[in-house]
Amino acid sequence: MILVFTLMLEVFLFLRGTGAQSVTQPDSLITVPEGDAVELRCKYSSSVPPYLFWYVQYPNQGLQLLLKYTSGNSFVSGIRGFGAEFRKNETSFHLRKTSVHLSDSAKYFCALSDTVTETAGGAEHKHTETQQLKRPSISACVIFRKLVCCLM
Template sequence: AQSVTQPDARVTVSEGASLQLRCKYSSSVTPYLFWYVQYPRQGLQLLLKYYSGDPVVQGVNGFEAEFSKSNSSFHLRKASVHWSDSAVYFCAVSLTGGLSGKLTFGEGTQVTVIS
């Protein structure tokens, strides 16, 4: 069975500063990897996903993530955050193959951007 760990429950960052959110996964095979964001009182919005190829993937709103097979990690980054990036960020994995496409989520990281 796969699992996902986001070690940082809360992160506070100043507007304009860089952001990195950590994600580590455990899986017997390389899964599909996702980052989703949840704004207050909203559902989940996809930021980016990875399965193969270039380990650095670009997403929406200036986000990117880097996959590391050796570290079983998929960290999310943004070079310069804006106040509107305040939200909860979830890392998720899905095993390849099959029809289910079921996601396993991490615990989430609450990001607060301060001015």
């Protein structure tokens, strides 16, 4: 038997401030057999260096942070075997997992936040790790929704 789950895309865009930040998902439908690899693509647009996040929401639960990129190493390992690679030149932050399971069926959110919170006299003030956790500022979200789960 092959277990297949299907993800469908909904895009919600929330713009704030004077610079437009956004994330987009190029694929509208992804079908993956259980045990296969999956890639959930996320492209972003930002006028300043972004902080990038992947969140997951399992049925009847709240949002859970899978992983985040703030700077440094371009590959980020997350929970449950997920990973993502920040590619500045391609403006992408694709979520990957080498072997998916039915328990991975959920809503997946790609999000970004600009790193500059205020500018005064030309000086930029960046988020500290504590500020980011207390006041996450998601400018845009991409939502993957699990639609179909079937046994074949």
